[in-house]
Amino acid sequence: MLDIGWSEIAVIAVVALLVIGPKDLPRALATVGKWVRKARMLAREFQSNVDEMVRQAELEDLRKQVDEARSFNLATQFEKTVDPDGGLRNALKVDDTPRPTAVDAGREADKAPAPAALPPAQPVPTLEADPVPVAAPVAPAAPAEAAPLPKAAGDTAARG
Template identity: 50%
Template sequence: MFDIGWDEMALIAVVSLIVIGPKDLPVVLRQMGRWTRKAREMASEFHRGMDDMVRESELDELKKQVTKATDVNLLRQEVDKAIDPTGEMAKAMELPALDVNAAHEVAPPALAAIPEPTPDEIKPAETPARPPEP
């Protein structure tokens, strides 16, 4: 972490033994361990927070992409562009506007105009063939 070699560690141990003394050295080392643990916990919490922010950011982008992909109008426009880029087929498929008043003026065909079938034209219903009995 700090790139300290064994010779530097030995020098620090000797100096701390002389300065602090053998009686208080275990207490100081225990306190240093607590500070180190606290610093690592804070670093890991910061790292987790950053990971959560990145994950949320990626989820927001993914949500936007899914919303865009499932937009029916957008999909229809893309399909229309792929099939009919010039719009000629869409123009050909358009129905002319109907005049509502003109539709009421047309009389329905009379029933008398439909000829009745003659008995020769009517075919008898065919009966299905029975399978042979075993």
């Protein structure tokens, strides 16, 4: 700390003995001890305050890093990496407007007002005509016999 060796301490003790005197030396050493203790306490308190400030500064840095991580948008970062000046985006003319889908159309139909009620149905007029005589049912005709098919020259069924 102060880098004082035994030889320097011996010189200081001899000078103090000669200047203060042997009678007041113990009281002077006690007073010096109190002052050294107070100085060490102040140094310890100062060091702990500095350490706490460093921890708070580190915590503040960590808070900033966490906030940056929360607000990190991968899509934006990817776009900045691939197309930093926006030339590719402008060349392709990407349309960012959302297009309606079938689901959106169904939702809009649900929101549309109901059609007005139809007027009550009018009775359909009936025509009165002379009754038509119904003919007796006709029995179905017997099926005609099928004509035999001509035999081909290479017919294997005829060889038997």
